[in-house]
Amino acid sequence: MSHDDHHHELPIPESYEGEFEFTNGKFAIWLFLVSDAMAFIGFLGAYMVLRMSTTADITPTPEEVTLSWKPDWAPELDLVATGVNTFVLIISSVTMVKALAAFQDGFINRAKMFILATAAGGIFFVGFQVWEWTHLIHAGATMSGLQIPEFDNGDPYHPGAVQRAAANNPDRTRLSIARELYGGRDTTAWDQEKLDSFTMADYVNLPMEFLNPDQADPRPKYPGVIHMPSFSIPTVEDKVPAQNRWDLQNARNEEDVDRAAVLQQQVEDGARVSNMFCSTIFVLTGFHGLHVFIGVVYLWIIFFRARKGVYGPTNNSPVEIAGLYWHFVDLVWVLLFMLIYLL
Amino acid sequence: MTDETMTSDEHEEHVHPPYMKVFSILAALTMIELFIPPIIGDVTWLAVTLLVLIAIWKMKLIMGYFMHLAFDARILLLVAGTPAILASIMVIAFMMEY
Numbered sequence: 001m002s003h004d005d006h007h008h009e010l011p012i013p014e015s016y017e018g019e020f021e022f023t024n025g026k027f028a029i030w031l032f033l034v035s036d037a038m039a040f041i042g043f044l045g046a047y048m049v050l051r052m053s054t055t056a057d058i059t060p061t062p063e064e065v066t067l068s069w070k071p072d073w074a075p076e077l078d079l080v081a082t083g084v085n086t087f088v089l090i091i092s093s094v095t096m097v098k099a100l101a102a103f104q105d106g107f108i109n110r111a112k113m114f115i116l117a118t119a120a121g122g123i124f125f126v127g128f129q130v131w132e133w134t135h136l137i138h139a140g141a142t143m144s145g146l147q148i149p150e151f152d153n154g155d156p157y158h159p160g161a162v163q164r165a166a167a168n169n170p171d172r173t174r175l176s177i178a179r180e181l182y183g184g185r186d187t188t189a190w191d192q193e194k195l196d197s198f199t200m201a202d203y204v205n206l207p208m209e210f211l212n213p214d215q216a217d218p219r220p221k222y223p224g225v226i227h228m229p230s231f232s233i234p235t236v237e238d239k240v241p242a243q244n245r246w247d248l249q250n251a252r253n254e255e256d257v258d259r260a261a262v263l264q265q266q267v268e269d270g271a272r273v274s275n276m277f278c279s280t281i282f283v284l285t286g287f288h289g290l291h292v293f294i295g296v297v298y299l300w301i302i303f304f305r306a307r308k309g310v311y312g313p314t315n316n317s318p319v320e321i322a323g324l325y326w327h328f329v330d331l332v333w334v335l336l337f338m339l340i341y342l343l
Numbered sequence: 344m345t346d347e348t349m350t351s352d353e354h355e356e357h358v359h360p361p362y363m364k365v366f367s368i369l370a371a372l373t374m375i376e377l378f379i380p381p382i383i384g385d386v387t388w389l390a391v392t393l394l395v396l397i398a399i400w401k402m403k404l405i406m407g408y409f410m411h412l413a414f415d416a417r418i419l420l421l422v423a424g425t426p427a428i429l430a431s432i433m434v435i436a437f438m439m440e441y
Contacts, residue, residue, distance in 0.1 A: 021416055030422045041430045048437055083377045087370065094366045097359075097409050104357045320411075327409040331402055338398045342380055343391060 075139030092121025
């Protein structure tokens, strides 16, 4: 066998023939998609754990917000609009496979139109997500947390309840109002120092019996709220409402009430609390939206190369690879749509 | 209408998977999904089971037909299936925890 012969005939055993009837690029994109899928699965796993470990939808008092999954005053996700967006993504997947089919059959112009239609679907999808994020941010939700809204004036747990009551009852002292509003509550379970300094590490190092919600959970307990072990990490922002309630409950004099009033004002001025619902939806939809955006750029590159006549019936593997990426984005959305919007 | 870039040499008829049929099923499943929360309720066992089954069905259709795994070499199916197995184990582990 001459050197040339050896070069042209790849030394692949006969038994392997037919087993690898795909390009290296196709195998590589599958390996990439598999690793990318694991990243998504990691995020989704975190979402599931956090959702299950925080209390369900409740009307929380300010300091309970970090322990609740989605306070009922948190902004709602628009299921119908997102359903329409999901349809757009499915349609873009169809136009993608139609583009590949057109390339394979030699209908290059038709293929280019389908590529453009796919990219347009992606742009619509990302555009809708920008609109949705804008809506959420205006409603007080960001990745770092949730803005505390003005509570109902009739709610005795309203951060501004004392000032309002004092304004309506000028003959009474704020201290007596604060005692009436908060004095009847059992505060023995409170351990403010522990609450203030509680970190993720404390949860990790806690003996198992502390993680049983019925036993010595160091966090405060409220009637009617089931406390599950939570991974919510108190931050400086969290402490504003928590400290606020604490001060009012333990007010010994007018000065204490005034100090609490300053904190109340902070809450009314838009104090934020960390909230896992907000953090996770922004991370998940953001990570997916980034994939869609990259996909749109990818499709534009495919389109411009197609315009140069690079692809045809015998050379369309790069189009198929781009398609695999695009369908993967659709595939992930099936899961995200179900877990975030439908459940 | 003729496609000016197509030549008789290039033209080779491929048998394509039934893409429009797959699209119709995906669209119908998505419509059903949208009606499950208002009718059955958000987080009931029935709703969760139905939604998970529909999502698996949709993913199977996308991977099988759009991503061609139903027709491609089996080794690609093995590569693609590996994270599905790992993810299933992880989800089961989470479920046992809570």
